[in-house]
Amino acid sequence: MFPAVSIVVPIYNEFDNLIALVDRIDAAMRSQPLSYELIAVDDGSKDDSAKRLLELAATRPWLRPVILARNYGQSSALQAGFDRVQGRYVVTLDADLQNEPDDIPLLLNRLETDPSVDMVSGWRKDRQDAAISRKLPSKIANRLISNATGVQLHDYGCALKAYRRHIIDRVHLYGELHRFIPSLARDAGARITEVPVRHHARTAGVSKYGIDRTFRVILDLILMVFLMRYRQRPLHAFGGLGLWLATPGFLILAYLFIVKLMGESIGGRPLLIIGVMLVLMGMTFVAAGLIGELLTRIYYESGGGRQYYADDYVIDETGGPPRMVRLDAHAAREQTVQPAAASSL
Known part of the structure; x- marks a missing residue:
């Protein structure tokens, strides 16, 4: 029997927080009726985080440690967890205990009671961080990302989020795209809402963020905008x-050609160099676009990716007037996989 909820937590050098983290998540999940698993992904920690996870898992069957071979980064750690989820709902949060585990049932309740929502994003409305070094850059980044991607959220950086499973199955992380999961989820067809959650100051461990993060966010944002708008039409x-x-x-060269026909010398004119450079640069970009189109066609036609995502609807047979309801993707997958497995025995 699969658990109803899979909680994914990336961990890097959080030895001092792990016992409290695991116990508080367990206490929060016991307060609600859904079964759960905790997938704790150690991202090549240099302290004894991996060892402590294994010790904790020995007496907690719902705890599934995943130990990465080295430090790959938060996006890869999250993807490693996503690759192993079994529940119909997926929850993510950080391991530093700045997110409040007791807020997990709040997000799950929204998914359970509102079928029009596929993703619930936490909003650290009362954020407990330094105003200059963390809050101000975060506000600027949130506004910039919202305007660039069209996904309007107050808090992109909050790790506490809950998803329906089929959205996670459509999202693939690499590099540092974990910051843009809401944008990736929207691109995969998710309907997103935002709810205020609690936030705490860090009490143990060391923050992993620095000022260089700002420049990486800008570069990743350029990539996200390109992927969302031009991935299938480079x-x-x-x-x-x-x-x-x-x-x-071309206009500059045409003008110089006319001047040349009139008997004037154009060899020493800077305008000639500018015209030639513009034409060469323009043709280079066009050629790059054509190569991109060929690669895109090869990628999709070989089955490397999906051109679209869609929801299937069926007639509701639970009673009442006939109406169409969205088929739960996770349930549909179980229905199709299990008979196939049985027939192969």
């Missing part, structure tokens, strides 16, 4: 930029 991005560069270049 020629529109590169080719459009190429035409904007090449068009003035």
Whole structure:
């Protein structure tokens, strides 16, 4: 029997927090009726976090430690957990106990009672961090990301989130895209809401964030905007930029050609170099777009990715007037997988 809820926690050098983290998550989940598992992913910790996880799991069958071979980063640690989830709901939170485990039932209750929501994102409305070093950059980043991606959230950085399983199955993390999970989820068809959650100051361990994070966020945001808008049509991005560069270049060269026909010398004019450079740069971008289109076609036609995601609807047979309801993707997968497995025996 699969658990109803899978909780994924990436861990890096959180030895001092692990006992309290595991016990508080257990206490929070015992206060609600859904069964659960805790997938704790150690991301190559340099302290004894992995050893402590194994010790805790020996007396807690619902705790599933995952020990990565080295430090791969938070996105890879989350993906390792996502690859192992079994529940129809998936919850994520940080291991530093700044997120409040007692808020997990609040997010799950929203998913249970509101079928129009696929993802519930926590909002640290009363954030307990330094105003200058953490709060101000976070507010700027949240506004920038919301405007660039079109997913309006107050708090992209809150790790406490809950998802329906089929959304997690559609999201694939790499690099440092964990910051943009709401955008990736929306791209996968998720309907997102936001609820205020509690936040605590760190009491043990050391923060893993530095000022260089700001520059990485900007670069990753550029990648996210490109993926969301041009992933299936790269020629529109590169080719459009190429035409904007090449068009003035062609006009400059046409003008110089007319001047040349009139008998004037154009060899020493800087305008000639500018025109040639613009044309060459424009054609390079167009060529890059064409190569991108070919790679995209190969990728999708070979089954490397999905061009779309869709929900299936069936007639509600539980009574009452006929109506269409969305088929639960996790339940549908179990119905299709189990008969196939039985027939192979």
